[in-house]
Amino acid sequence: MSVDDSYAYTAPVGSFAPNGYGLYDMAGNVYEWCADWYDEDYYSNLELHNPQGPSSGVDRVLRGGSWPNVSNLLRAACRFNFNPTGANFNCGFRCVSGFPAVQQ
Numbered sequence: 001m002s003v004d005d006s007y008a009y010t011a012p013v014g015s016f017a018p019n020g021y022g023l024y025d026m027a028g029n030v031y032e033w034c035a036d037w038y039d040e041d042y043y044s045n046l047e048l049h050n051p052q053g054p055s056s057g058v059d060r061v062l063r064g065g066s067w068p069n070v071s072n073l074l075r076a077a078c079r080f081n082f083n084p085t086g087a088n089f090n091c092g093f094r095c096v097s098g099f100p101a102v103q104q
Helices: none
Strands: 031-037 060-063 079-082
Antiparallel strands (some): 060 079
8 A cells, every 4th residue: 555645756754653662754755775694584583682683694684664665564574675786766774873862
């Protein structure tokens, strides 16, 4: 199923409500480059605490889906691979400057 959010391509940052953790824009605008190297079989040998991915590889992990995807791909668990020397109109990265204290 395709999604119509009223934007032809990407949406401005903060256009939608945050998720349950208070984080904005975690899925759907552009695929997010991750530091992890990609291994198709990595999750069959799952590390239970903060899996870091293999120590080397050819492709990096992309997560989160992108604006031209169908709705079932617009989630943080959506995981693809792409060569880090490449470029694509629907791949990006997240800039982080500090993190607010978690409210209990």
